[in-house]
Amino acid sequence: MLAQKKSLILPHPFSTEGGAVLKAAPVAYEEYGRTDGPVILICHGGLSSHHAAGKFADTDLAPGWWDGLIGPGKPFDTARFRILSLNALGGMYGSCSPMTVDPLTGCRYGPLFPTITMRDQVRFAASFLDALGIEKLWCMTGPSMGSLHTLNFAAMYPERIERAVAVATAARMTASGMAMHHLMMNAFRADPGFQAGWYAPGVALGAAKIIAQVIKLYYTSEALYKTLCADTVTHGPGAQAQRAANANAFIQAGLDTAVAAYDANAFIATLSAINTHDLAEGFATVEEGIRRIQCPLLLVNIDSDHEFPPYAAEEVSATLNAARPGQATTRVIHSMWGHIGCIREPEQLARHVSEWLPGCS
């Protein structure tokens, strides 16, 4: 399946919770499937792009990150649905972010980009749907930050969503995940090249390479390193040195490619927004905040995930099912990939989605 890069400009100024106004805000997105089908909206993980499925050219090495779920005959079936995948507000891949040129000044927003929240990102997605004339979603889904957008959208716009699938998720951002986010933000801000956010765009900061390595450590698991770096080496002279070299090679693989895409200001805007995720925000109780979600909901967390452990999904489903039995379903992916299992285990995820969808179709 070939993917195509699309974009639009929001027809109305976008106001943030903090009172800032973004004029002529661009939205980058991709579209797959039949143009007249019911709409499925895909939202990406925090540091990822919206390239969820297909290839831009047959020569691409790999397809989008959820290609196992999106395509003809797949759980999110392009033969049946119109599937949209947008880059989030603050994202590094074309939607309005610190990398965008402010039409008022002709310069990039850079560190002057306003502080944005999880709710801002979700209203941005709603504005994107408005711009396309789409009133209702047949389904909304995404991994990690995309799952948080999905839960918040379902809570904020219950009339616009018929079903939702949240993968690697929680009712509010976890403290461990926030510590990791702050670590990354602190590393960027402390980099001498950061220059209070006025670094030269496109030049990777030294901190970026450390961050990329921490990501590989924190968002995976002990079992992954054991399996890939240690168990693959048979006993003999120099075996332990080889295991150490494997661990270092794994943690450094693809660093240059990874950091080339990193923009520190967009990183900080996005991670700060994720940290504001709390379905309870503005409500008397956590339960009240969660119960705004009215559609059927599938929650899938990964057993080895340090950021969104399975209990975090169970909290959401327990609250929903206490009021409306059967509304929420939780499933667990068994994986050594840790948090990254949300895009690294397409077979398990596709099976859970396929089993769940018919009951709420």
Add this chain to the structure above:
Amino acid sequence: MLAQKKSLILPHPFSTEGGAVLKAAPVAYEEYGRTDGPVILICHGGLSSHHAAGKFADTDLAPGWWDGLIGPGKPFDTARFRILSLNALGGMYGSCSPMTVDPLTGCRYGPLFPTITMRDQVRFAASFLDALGIEKLWCMTGPSMGSLHTLNFAAMYPERIERAVAVATAARMTASGMAMHHLMMNAFRADPGFQAGWYAPGVALGAAKIIAQVIKLYYTSEALYKTLCADTVTHGPGAQAQRAANANAFIQAGLDTAVAAYDANAFIATLSAINTHDLAEGFATVEEGIRRIQCPLLLVNIDSDHEFPPYAAEEVSATLNAARPGQATTRVIHSMWGHIGCIREPEQLARHVSEWLPGCS
């Protein structure tokens, strides 16, 4: 209990596995308890000091890191034993390391300090005992790197050790732990201030602060952040922002103090040495390497430890007990402190040690 800083110079040149010779090598250590008692040797964790118990002055804020285990009437009873705690070869607290002045040149070794291995560190400990005229240990013990020294000493000098307690341990260094070590070493080496190891001594590098934060993330657990940073905040306006601030405050607490003690070259020497830990090194099978340990052995790992999960201790005890039933005992500490539980759970650890010691006394 008051602790006293002691030191000695090894009377003979110390040769490393790699063939380097360290002349007049200093050993920093502390000594507690009765000078004529049977000897217990304490070994510290990789980035820690040998200040295991007591205070240097009554006004010290906190005692040494295993004060709950070492003292009058405690499991390692100073009323009964002579207890020695040494700074490891390559350590940052006074023993021979990159921070030491090379007597041949009058300059610090710095990056010219020879590569050292786990076996070098253990032979260094044996040379220290030789210098004090101590032939046999009643017990050897330590957390993390100290536990690896303990296992290797028991394997290399079975005639010199009567019992051993290894806390947060494994038969060989785990791949996840090696990835973490390489991450830290990569961060130091990539710091522009590192200058190939010729940085100004005593000036903290920028990378050190990032490393100190990664340590707080990787060596603890998700449950810790949840308990300390999130569950302590009651629901209400601004609650999630407070949780995020707590997570950031936790990960940044004490950074200046932590990094003031870090020496990048000593860090690299120590972590590289730990990565060479493999009881199987030089033997036909892993089992053969492990079975050199002949004394009774207690292994205590922590359930939330990403570096040394409980299975890693079980591997050692299963091998030993298959040949000599009852030789090894494993216990698990239940903790939200992750790897740091090896020094953060003195009550549980003291109970396990107290219950085990009588059976092999």
